[in-house]
Amino acid sequence: MISDWIAVDWGTSNLRAWAMGPDGVLASGSSDDGMGKLTQAEFEPALLRLIAPWLGAGQTPVIACGMVGARQGWREAPYRQTPCAPVASGALMAVQTDDPRLRMMIAPGLSQSKPADVMRGEETQIAGALALLSNFDGVFCLPGTHSKWAHVSAGEVVSFQTFMTGEMFALLSQHSVLRHGMGGEGEDDAAFAEGLADAMARPEKISARLFTLRAEGLLHGLSPAAARARLSGLLIGLELAAAKPYWLGQRIALIGAAALSTRYADALQAQGAASETLDATACTLAGLAAARGLMQKAMP
Amino acid sequence: MISDWIAVDWGTSNLRAWAMGPDGVLASGSSDDGMGKLTQAEFEPALLRLIAPWLGAGQTPVIACGMVGARQGWREAPYRQTPCAPVASGALMAVQTDDPRLRMMIAPGLSQSKPADVMRGEETQIAGALALLSNFDGVFCLPGTHSKWAHVSAGEVVSFQTFMTGEMFALLSQHSVLRHGMGGEGEDDAAFAEGLADAMARPEKISARLFTLRAEGLLHGLSPAAARARLSGLLIGLELAAAKPYWLGQRIALIGAAALSTRYADALQAQGAASETLDATACTLAGLAAARGLMQKAMP
Known part of the structure; x- marks a missing residue:
């Protein structure tokens, strides 16, 4: 082969x-x-x-x-x-x-x-997404360690913005005082939704809300899985609140891992914003193939 | 002895x-x-x-x-x-x-x-501060790893709130992608003030502003000392924005290390809020002495 x-x-x-x-x-x-x-x-x-x-x-x-x-x-x-x-x-x-x-x-x-x-790397995924979705005009959201939001029009990236959401989640859940009350892999959709709604409504309160997770664990027995899900909701909500100028009234396509993209899609849906989701690896491959196609055209 | x-x-x-x-x-x-x-x-x-x-x-x-x-x-x-x-x-x-x-x-x-x-521990510093300042009614701010704001009236702690400001600063400056563009011990007052004003005006933008520090280092040569000072300003600004219901229109006393307390005092002053500063160790000792005094009264 x-x-x-x-x-x-x-x-x-x-x-x-x-x-x-x-x-x-x-x-x-x-x-x-x-x-x-x-x-x-x-x-x-x-x-x-x-x-x-x-x-x-x-x-x-x-x-x-x-x-x-x-x-x-x-x-x-x-x-x-x-x-x-x-x-x-x-x-x-x-x-x-x-x-x-x-x-x-x-x-x-x-x-x-x-x-x-x-x-x-994300530029290649965006190129792939543009190859997969014909005539796309709107915003791409690439959730992850450093989430990216990109406004794309007429085949060009017009503007973009990075949020440290995934890295903040890793640091806070594994390396801060919050790690004592976090753990497990269990999902807690209600706790996620609570954190999300809280951060979207009052994003400026984030650094107070974080320590509350620790205190609720000590005082009210907040479970590690609920604390972890609420932290995720708080940080994604903080991102969505700040990224609102990107997504409000736009066509939205998510490029990312399935579970995380579903979180974002649900969160956007709760704000009345529909979105579609593309597989991240498929976009990477399509983007590299697009680069390969351009190369062949340039040097036949 | x-x-x-x-x-x-x-x-x-x-x-x-x-x-x-x-x-x-x-x-x-x-x-x-x-x-x-x-x-x-x-x-x-x-x-x-x-x-x-x-x-x-x-x-x-x-x-x-x-x-x-x-x-x-x-x-x-x-x-x-x-x-x-x-x-x-x-x-x-x-x-x-x-x-x-x-x-x-x-x-x-x-x-x-x-x-x-x-x-x-902070409760003892607050008790000491109450012993040092007679008839104090207002709020104490204890900046640090987990900054505390406490509303005190008639000798009682009425309510309080913790902010993870110092721990966030340590995690982001030493363990995140931002560590590549941070360093030194130099102070950069202008960069601190810029971060502070930015976070107080638009606290919901914090997770975007963080990555900007990295990008400005890569693209515009933002110095490590300026990046570090701006990060500090952003996080303290975020805290002050959320703590506004505590400090607005109140008598404010800071209890903390001299350099950090000065940062907070300057930031509050820029918002038109005067404050006084007490040495943290003096407050701890006065608070433990107050506890000792109560013990002696109870068991003569």
Whole structure:
């Protein structure tokens, strides 16, 4: 099995790769060789460990997105400034490799000057979403460690904004005093809804509401699962309150993991805002394929 | 040198003790034997390592406040429920010791049922502040890891609220993605003021403003000292915005470390709210002395 080209999503913590044939994915693999733990010289060996079985005698195009293009990555792919299309052929950064079988390219991230903001990887998911949804005009929400909201019009990212929702949840639930009263994996939809409504109604109260979770555990026996769900609701509610100028009255598409996207969709629905959901991996692959298509057009 | 009694402030991370004579402090000591690292059997030896030189042949009263009275402490001193005076003689919890020279007492913390909240140690500082300021009616603000605002009237704590400001600052500046663009100990008053004004004007925007610090570092060269000061301003501004029902139109006294209290005092001044500042250690000692005085009155 020889792939036509190879798609790579290379983030801070993980490396994922797909062998692509004429009809889509032939094979896939992943490792924990994320950008965060590699020196510059270790990127090519880490990639080859995963994709060597898919290489033929000739040169295979490899297109990667994500933190691999950061300053601390394999090779810096400078941000492209919004407003602009999420991917563009001329902007792909060619990377010299030791192995002659690789034709390595990195898709750059996007930046916005004011308010200052950056993304690396999400632009490729947005490009993929635009390929999957024809003539989309509206906003994309990409929930996660650093949730992104992007306003897209006429095929261009007009503006975007990042929220540290997922990272705040991880820090507060695992590393703050709140960790003593959190735990388990159980869902508590009522507690989530309560936190969500509370934060959307009074977002400015957030830093008081957080300690209340600890005190309710001590005084009123708030269960760890309820505390965890309420924290999630509070932080997502805080994000949705601040992102209101993005989603109000707009067509909304969520790009993310299924469980988390459902939380956001339900929360938006409670505000009277309908949304559709796209699978994050499907968007990444479609976006890398779009970059590959542009590359072929540019260099036939 | 034999002390009349011994004052102890025993928190999660540190143990501090003072040998008290008729005219005040005779000697003091501290160690990192905080409640957080001790098993129940280790409290008495940890205390004796510090205060043994101050003990005479007879029994010496030792009065402690703080997390030593938590469920995971030496002996649980159940919360007293507000509204109530910050310390009360009958509520001091006697602790049996192996060493017959100790007459050990722990001052309990306070709880509030709704919104659920707790304090351990701050109630003693508030009692001390009430001893230092005669006829105080108004609010105390105790900035720190878990900042507390307490409304005090006629010698009683009427209500209080905790904000996780200091812990959020530590987590975000040291453990989040923001740590890459933070550092140094330099002060940047303009950046602090900018963050403060921004959070007070638009507190609901906080989770977007946080990531902007990272992006401004990457795109516009925001210095680590400025990023750190702006983060501090944002989080203190968020607290002051939510605590407004406490401080608006009230007499305000700050109890805390000098540098941090100055930040709060300046921020309140910018809102047209005057405040006075009391030294935190002076308040702790005055509060423990007040507890000692109540104990003597009750058992002459």
